[in-house]
Amino acid sequence: xxxxxxxxxxxxxxxxxxxxxxxxxxxxxxxxxxxxxxxxxxxxxxxxxxxxxxxxxxxxxxxxxxxxxxxxxxxxxxxxxxxxxxxxxxxxxxxxxxxxxxxxxxxxxxxxxxxxxxxxxxxxxxxxxxxxxxxxxxxxxxxxxxxxxxxxxxxxxxxxxxxxxxxxxxxxxxxxxxxxxxxxxxxxxxxxxxxxxxxxxxxxxxxxxxxxxxxxxxxxxxxxxxxxxxxxxxxxxxxxxxxxxxxxxxxxxxxxxxxxxxxxxxxxxxxxxxxxxxxxxxxxxxxxxxxxxxxxxxxxxxxxxxxxxxxxxxxxxxxxxxxxxxxxxxxxxxxxxxxxxxxxxxxxxxxxxxxxxxxxxxxxxxxxxxxxxxxxxxxxxxxxx
Amino acid sequence: xxxxxxxxxxxxxxxxxxxxxxxxxxxxxxxxxxxxxxxxxxxxxxxxxxxxxxxxxxxxxxxxxxxxxxxxxxxxxxxxxxxxxxxxxxxxxxxxxxxxxxxxxxxxxxxxxxxxxxxxxxxxxxxxxxxxxxxxxxxxxxxxxxxxxxxxxxxxxxxxxxxxxxxxxxxxxxxxxxxxxxxxx
Numbered sequence: 001x002x003x004x005x006x007x008x009x010x011x012x013x014x015x016x017x018x019x020x021x022x023x024x025x026x027x028x029x030x031x032x033x034x035x036x037x038x039x040x041x042x043x044x045x046x047x048x049x050x051x052x053x054x055x056x057x058x059x060x061x062x063x064x065x066x067x068x069x070x071x072x073x074x075x076x077x078x079x080x081x082x083x084x085x086x087x088x089x090x091x092x093x094x095x096x097x098x099x100x101x102x103x104x105x106x107x108x109x110x111x112x113x114x115x116x117x118x119x120x121x122x123x124x125x126x127x128x129x130x131x132x133x134x135x136x137x138x139x140x141x142x143x144x145x146x147x148x149x150x151x152x153x154x155x156x157x158x159x160x161x162x163x164x165x166x167x168x169x170x171x172x173x174x175x176x177x178x179x180x181x182x183x184x185x186x187x188x189x190x191x192x193x194x195x196x197x198x199x200x201x202x203x204x205x206x207x208x209x210x211x212x213x214x215x216x217x218x219x220x221x222x223x224x225x226x227x228x229x230x231x232x233x234x235x236x237x238x239x240x241x242x243x244x245x246x247x248x249x250x251x252x253x254x255x256x257x258x259x260x261x262x263x264x265x266x267x268x269x270x271x272x273x274x275x276x277x278x279x280x281x282x283x284x285x286x287x288x289x290x291x292x293x294x295x296x297x298x299x300x301x302x303x304x305x306x307x308x309x310x311x312x313x314x315x316x317x318x319x320x321x322x323x324x325x326x327x328x329x330x331x332x333x334x335x336x337x338x339x340x341x342x343x344x345x346x347x348x349x350x351x352x353x354x355x356x357x358x359x360x361x362x363x364x365x366x367x368x369x370x371x372x373x374x375x376x377x378x379x380x381x382x383x384x385x
Numbered sequence: 386x387x388x389x390x391x392x393x394x395x396x397x398x399x400x401x402x403x404x405x406x407x408x409x410x411x412x413x414x415x416x417x418x419x420x421x422x423x424x425x426x427x428x429x430x431x432x433x434x435x436x437x438x439x440x441x442x443x444x445x446x447x448x449x450x451x452x453x454x455x456x457x458x459x460x461x462x463x464x465x466x467x468x469x470x471x472x473x474x475x476x477x478x479x480x481x482x483x484x485x486x487x488x489x490x491x492x493x494x495x496x497x498x499x500x501x502x503x504x505x506x507x508x509x510x511x512x513x514x515x516x517x518x519x520x521x522x523x524x525x526x527x528x529x530x531x532x533x534x535x536x537x538x539x540x541x542x543x544x545x546x547x548x549x550x551x552x553x554x555x556x557x558x559x560x561x562x563x564x565x566x567x568x569x570x
Contacts, residue, residue: 009411011420120423141446172446176420177407271446278444359448 004184005247012173015143015180016082016108016166017042019150021052022188023106025080029057029068033087034120035170036110040082062087066094073103074209076200078154081105084170085112085126092130095163099134099225101209104157104164104195106150107135111169111270113356121357122169124270124322128298128330134225136164136232137299139269142173144180148249149296151183151192155239158195160228169321170357172271187246229300236297253302256309258284259291264373265310265346267293268319269331272353272360276319279365290369295331303338310339313346317372319365320381321354328352328381350381358385388449389436389522392467393458396428398515401541402456403434405519409537410438413529418443431462454478454526456518458501460488468492478521480514497525499559508552509545516542516549520556531557 010018016039020028030040046052055072059065062083073079083091088109098105109127113119127137138153140146146168153164168174199207213221236253244250255273258280259265266276273294283290293309293316295302310316320329327333332350339345349372354360368384389406393399400421407419421434435449451470455477457463463479471477471494478497479488485496501517510516516538523534534557535550542549 009408009417171420171422175422176418176446177404177411178418178443179411179416274444274446359450361447361450362445 004187005181006184007179007181009177010143010180010182011038011175011177012140012143012146012168013038013110013175014042015147016150016168017046018180018182019147020080020106021046022183022185023078023080023151023154023192024052025054025106026077027055027057027069027072027079029059029065029072029079029081031059031062031065031083031087033062033084035112035174036082036084036087036108038174039108039110062090063094066091066098069105069107070094070098070101070103071201073098073105074101074201076195076197076202078195079103079105080107082108082110084110085114088126088130089114092133095130095133095135098163100221102161102225102228104154104161104197106153106157106164106166108146108150109165109167110174111167119357120170122172122271122321123355123357124167124169124330125324127165127167128322129324130165131299131330134162134229135299136160136162136229136236136297138164138166138296139298140166140168140173140296141271141273141294143168143176143178144249145251146173147180147182148243148247148251151188152236152239152243154195155192155242156232156235158197159235160232161197162225162228162232167270169271181247181249183247191243191246232300233297233302233305251296253297254305254309255292255294255296257292257294259293259309259313261289262291262313263289264315264317264369265291265293265313266317266319266365266369267295267331267335268321269295269298270321272319272321275360275362276365279362279369282362282366283369288369288373298331298334301334301338306335306338307342310346312344315372315377316346316348317369318348318350318381319353319360319368320350321360323352323355323381332381347377349375349377351384352381353384355383360385386437386439386443387454388452389438389454389456390449390452390467391434391436391456391458392462393432393434393515394428394462395423395430395432397432397458398513399432399434399458402515402519403436405515405534405537405541406436406522408541409523409529409534412533412537415440416442418445454522456522458514458518463488463491468494476525478518478525480518497521497560499556501556504552504555504559508548508555510548510552516553517556520553521560524557524560531561
């Protein structure tokens with residue numbers, strides 16, 4: 001099949017904006033925040049040039065922006081917003097509301113350190129701290145993946161009726177200019193049908209949301225939400241496969257890179273997967289059998305896929321550019337839980353690397369891999385730089 | 386892979402200089418990756434722009450620790466952290482009216498100075514030195530061609546296209562033809 005696209009030099013944030021344009025989101029409530037701002041700036045340019053028919057609303061806070069997203073989504077239109085760090089923190093209450101109201105909002109979050117102290121550095125703690133809010137979460141390695149994932153996220157979110165977060169890191173992705181293939185609108189239209197939910201707020205229909213319920217109704221509602229989340233890995237696999245048929249690009253919900261016969265697998269998410277890929281190649285060239293497991297879909301956690309990928313692998317080294325005081329690296333925690341009870345499960349080494357945005361080079365990863373190959377695993381995450 | 390670090394202060398155009406170089410090499414058909422980081426997000430605080438250029442896709446997502454070229458917009462930014470990964474192979478282009486030898490005590494690298502501030506002012510650009518400095522960088526590299534560069538500079542100048550192209554050409558010519566430019570190392 002002929003691949004129909006335009007190749008542009010775009011930063012990761014602008015790539016997201018192109019994805020949103022292709023998805024033809026109709027309502028975009030925003031409260032701009034660094035380093036997310038270029039996403040909504042570009043959308044504003046699209047609107048000003050008449051290339052996007054959209055209601056771009058500026059709210060007085062991120063909390064209000066998310067509230068507006070929920071209401072707009074309930075009227076049956078496609079909704080987008082973007083935020084980062086402090087903004088996501090302020091949205092927290094409404095994130096739970098969005099999933100409870102079953103609104104398939106897609107939001108881009110640009111990972112940035114959370115104050116205090118103040119900073120603009122790449123660190124995934126902001127979005128990972130929202131892991132229990134009922135949102136689907138995708139982590140992206142580069143701008144192309146972010147654009148492609150916005151389209152995939154809409155498809156999955158609207159099928160599951162759950163909100164989805166597309167996440168990439170500050171600077172390394174958000175501000176990195178790279179060649180990005182922007183699919184033609186016809187491709188996006190074939191991939192993503194118009195949003196037409198079974199229920200909506202419409203005076204003609206007369207439905208309402210958010211009523212007071214009894215315990216049994218609440219119980220059933222939470223159970224339904226859980227069942228919707230359980231459908232997501234399958235929907236996301238299918239959405240990725242269909243996208244690949246149309247564009248030639250697919251990512252999987254996890255990716256295994258050079259894992260055949262690996263005695264050590266590096267596991268990470270987001271931009272660090274790129275650097276880890278380079279490190280795995282260097283180790284393989286030096287005769288050390290090392291592979292990479294990139295976790296793209298973090299919520300729901302792809303437990304089944306991860307267990308299958310790590311079957312027979314003796315050791316896993318987790319690189320977490322995020323940190324929860326008292327529990328450690330998020331991926332480390334999740335991976336340990338996912339492997340619990342598995343026969344011949346690998347030993348899991350959790351390393352905190354790049355927390356706060358510190359640099360992690362291939363040379364650093366080679367050193368860590370040597371450490372993992374010689375050390376025994378610790379129950380808790382270990383600070384490594 | 387060719388790796389650049391452009392170091393400036395907020396408001397000087399270091400980020401835009403990185404974008405100009407990225408666009409230039411992108412148009413030449415190369416794979417590029419360029420991003421900037423800024424600690425303070427305000428004028429006057431340090432801004433670093435990192436540019437990688439290669440013939441194959443670039444996968445690294447980390448800082449450039451061993452640059453081939455450093456473009457320094459302000460000599461006060463030539464600190465140990467910036468110069469840590471430099472060596473005899475590193476070319477450090479400094480915006481300064483002083484001779485390059487003035488900076489040779491800072492390390493074992495090839496220093497080149499250019500008075501970009503005066504060139505920018507002579508061209509009516511005030512303290513925006515990025516167009517002059519990218520001209521000098523391409524002059525030092527010897528590739529891609531100056532016509533390709535001036536076309537990118539013209540396209541990417543939000544205002545004063547003619548002045549920016551003129552300053553870019555001045556920077557290029559000083560290097561290519563040997564002008565009031567100082568080389569040491």
